Amino acid sequence: MEYRTVLTTCTYCGCGCGFYLEVLDGRVVGTIPCKTNPVSEGKLCVKGWNVHEFIHSPKRLTQPLLRKDGALTPVSWDEALDFTAKRMREIKEANGSDSVAFLASAKVTNEENYLIQKFARAAVGTNNVDHCARL
Amino acid sequence: MTNSIVELENADCILVIGSNTTSSHPLVATRIFRAKARGAKIVVADPRFVQLANKADLYMRHKLGTDVALINGMMNVILSNGWHKQDFVDERTEGFEEFRKVVEQYTPERVSEITGVSAEDIRTAADWYANAKAGSIVYCMGITQHTTGVDNVKTLANLSMLTGHIGRESTGVNPLRGQNNVQGACDMGGLPNVYPGYQPVNVAANKEKFEKAWNAKLSDKVGLTIPGVLEGLSAGSVKAVVIVGENPMVSDPDVHHVEKALKNAELLVVQDIFLTPTAELAHVVLPGASFAEKDGTFSNTERRVQRVRKAVEPVGDAREDWKIFQDLSTRFGYKMEYGSPAEIMAEISSVTPSYGGISFERLEGDGLLWPCPSAEHPGTKFLHQGKFSRGRGLFHAIEYKPPAEQIDAEYPFWLSTGRIHVHYHTGTMTRNSPTLHKEMPEGFLEVNPVDARALGVKSGDAVRVASRRGEVVIKVDITARVTQGTVFMPFHFVETCANLLTNPANDPIAKIPEYKVCAVQLEKAL
Ligand code: SF4
Numbered sequence: 001m002e003y004r005t006v007l008t009t010c011t012y013c014g015c016g017c018g019f020y021l022e023v024l025d026g027r028v029v030g031t032i033p034c035k036t037n038p039v040s041e042g043k044l045c046v047k048g049w050n051v052h053e054f055i056h057s058p059k060r061l062t063q064p065l066l067r068k069d070g071a072l073t074p075v076s077w078d079e080a081l082d083f084t085a086k087r088m089r090e091i092k093e094a095n096g097s098d099s100v101a102f103l104a105s106a107k108v109t110n111e112e113n114y115l116i117q118k119f120a121r122a123a124v125g126t127n128n129v130d131h132c133a134r135l
Numbered sequence: 136m137t138n139s140i141v142e143l144e145n146a147d148c149i150l151v152i153g154s155n156t157t158s159s160h161p162l163v164a165t166r167i168f169r170a171k172a173r174g175a176k177i178v179v180a181d182p183r184f185v186q187l188a189n190k191a192d193l194y195m196r197h198k199l200g201t202d203v204a205l206i207n208g209m210m211n212v213i214l215s216n217g218w219h220k221q222d223f224v225d226e227r228t229e230g231f232e233e234f235r236k237v238v239e240q241y242t243p244e245r246v247s248e249i250t251g252v253s254a255e256d257i258r259t260a261a262d263w264y265a266n267a268k269a270g271s272i273v274y275c276m277g278i279t280q281h282t283t284g285v286d287n288v289k290t291l292a293n294l295s296m297l298t299g300h301i302g303r304e305s306t307g308v309n310p311l312r313g314q315n316n317v318q319g320a321c322d323m324g325g326l327p328n329v330y331p332g333y334q335p336v337n338v339a340a341n342k343e344k345f346e347k348a349w350n351a352k353l354s355d356k357v358g359l360t361i362p363g364v365l366e367g368l369s370a371g372s373v374k375a376v377v378i379v380g381e382n383p384m385v386s387d388p389d390v391h392h393v394e395k396a397l398k399n400a401e402l403l404v405v406q407d408i409f410l411t412p413t414a415e416l417a418h419v420v421l422p423g424a425s426f427a428e429k430d431g432t433f434s435n436t437e438r439r440v441q442r443v444r445k446a447v448e449p450v451g452d453a454r455e456d457w458k459i460f461q462d463l464s465t466r467f468g469y470k471m472e473y474g475s476p477a478e479i480m481a482e483i484s485s486v487t488p489s490y491g492g493i494s495f496e497r498l499e500g501d502g503l504l505w506p507c508p509s510a511e512h513p514g515t516k517f518l519h520q521g522k523f524s525r526g527r528g529l530f531h532a533i534e535y536k537p538p539a540e541q542i543d544a545e546y547p548f549w550l551s552t553g554r555i556h557v558h559y560h561t562g563t564m565t566r567n568s569p570t571l572h573k574e575m576p577e578g579f580l581e582v583n584p585v586d587a588r589a590l591g592v593k594s595g596d597a598v599r600v601a602s603r604r605g606e607v608v609i610k611v612d613i614t615a616r617v618t619q620g621t622v623f624m625p626f627h628f629v630e631t632c633a634n635l636l637t638n639p640a641n642d643p644i645a646k647i648p649e650y651k652v653c654a655v656q657l658e659k660a661l
Binding site for chain 2: 004006007008009010011012013014015016017018021023026027028036037038039040043044045046047050051052053054055056057059060061062063064065066067072077080081082083084085087088089091092095097098099100101102103104105106107108109110111112113114115116117118119120121122123124125126127128129130131132
């Protein structure tokens with residue numbers, strides 16, 4: 001049995017509470033509040049206490065899916081990404097950069113948001129980038 | 136937030152408006168409770184009797200969408216009693232005279248008629264806030280999700296400047312952001328008009344700077360917001376959409392319209408961790424990683440940048456989102472080869488002045504509050520000390536405007552929407568957490584006891600709620616939390632999707648839809 005705790009930041013609201021995820025044999029099994037986090041000082045709300053529960057949900061997406069004959073069908077990463085890149089190029093070439101739009105995310109990390117908008121702006125050439133800031 | 140979360144504890148008066156803090160930001164509520172224990176006055180203004188109202192020294196139940204009138208009324212009282220800080224106004228602001236002319240018309244008596252709050256309560260709130268040593272304003276989506284969202288925010292800024300409650304410890308105008316990393320998504324340029332660090336795309340010097348940094352030709356045309364993208368899809372000018380970790384099929388107003396628009400896309404790519412209703416419409420679905428499966432940073436509502444650390448490998452074949460983008464970008468023809476999120480952060484800090492001093496090494500410990508312009512800079516607890524970012528603070532003369540949709544004989548009830556304590560956003564994560572799901576397995580509609588009697592419904596009965604856009608059948612929860620003539624529904628539940636009903640009319644500047652007010656009719660469902 002391998003047991004570890006990993007200090008991280010809550011994904012459920014803008015308070016940004018800190019806690020340790022308890023990891024047992026490669027699975028997240030619990031949450032322990034972090035006393036030294038300046039925001040939460042060892043407290044968490046009901047969402048934070050249970051934040052580990054969705055991670056290994058059987059409903060998680062585990063494979064890329066591509067619509068084939070109307071149905072979403074599991075495919076390899078190569079197939080999914082090649083298809084996406086190729087279709088985006090075709091659409092950009094036929095209709096211009098501004099025919100492509102991106103919704104970035106208030107749920108993914110800063111680094112990921114940075115890459116999404118960089119991809120939109122530098123690779124595709126459009127400023128059509130927005131996210132659900134308004135929610 | 137202009138000020139940090141801990142500072143709330145030392146405020147002498149906190150005005151909480153349009154924020155169900157104990158549900159949506161529980162750990163901010165903790166600080167408000169501590170302030171109260173220290174003797175601070177807590178003023179809560181909300182059309183719905185939120186839990187925090189129980190603890191308030193003064194609760195003002197203003198009518199939906201009358202925030203500008205209410206705050207103008209408080210400022211009218213402050214001016215006529217000379218409670219404003221004239222030296223602050225003279226030294227640090229402009230536009231005061233024009234502003235004063237508008238506010239002078241909002242006498243407490245007139246405001247009382249508009250808002251339903253007594254003139255006396257308006258006077259008391261004005262007195263406590265203006266005459267506190269440190270007065271703080273906390274607000275959330277109850278302020279922003281209106282066709283007058285920007286007016287509402289500017290009016291709160293007026294209040295803080297008028298009383299000098301800004302740019303000092305424990306004061307400020309403090310928005311609580313809805314989702315965990317909204318602050319970060321904005322900071323990183325996830326917006327159609329700005330590069331990372333709020334550098335406008337239509338300023339030539341910025342464009343040049345980023346063209347050099349990214350070695351690419353960039354567009355100086357401001358891009359589309361989400362409502363614009365949906366319009367573009369319907370009109371055929373937008374053909375491909377990539378959606379990352381968002382679920383507009385549940386979260387956006389007038390879901391029928393959203394669905395039609397998304398179905399028009401020639402290419403819809405959705406990257407998420409669950410097969411959301413939005414993903415079900417996609418041509419390509421890319422499985423991303425949850426926050427426990429990757430390294431990176433989040434920026435919380437007080438601008439604190441903190442580490443997210445990888446605890447486990449992504450499930451199945453799922454991948455860290457940053458790896459997906461860079462692979463896609465490279466295949467598209469623009470090479471990206473980052474070795475780690477730390478490397479991406481190094482690039483962010485090189486092009487984003489407010490993140491200039493932020494690196495993964497420095498984030499061990501308490502994190503850093505931006506602006507943090509250099510490697511030696513300790514970060515910034517509160518903003519606008521001594522000077523506003525634009526130089527002088529600008530007063531805006533703002534008149535009250537009623538909500539876009541009004542009740543009438545056919546749609547006689549006001550509907551407002553919001554969050555509840557155990558769920559997050561469209562529920563994709565919380566509703567897949569057994570403990571949280573059990574707490575609140577389905578949606579409900581709050582109905583005032585008087586209205587319930589007139590409708591002939593008991594708690595747990597089903598009603599049909601219809602707006603001009605759609606209808607939902609949902610169980611009622613009879614409660615005086617809502618006033619007569621007003622109903623409330625949480626938006627987390629796809630089966631009873633509040634956003635089938637909501638009005639997509641949005642603020643002319645910020646494009647925020649009016650989630651908080653629309654007109655509906657109710658009838659008992661059989
Ligand atoms: S533990 Fe609760 S209050 Fe803290 S960040 Fe998570 S959801 Fe927000």
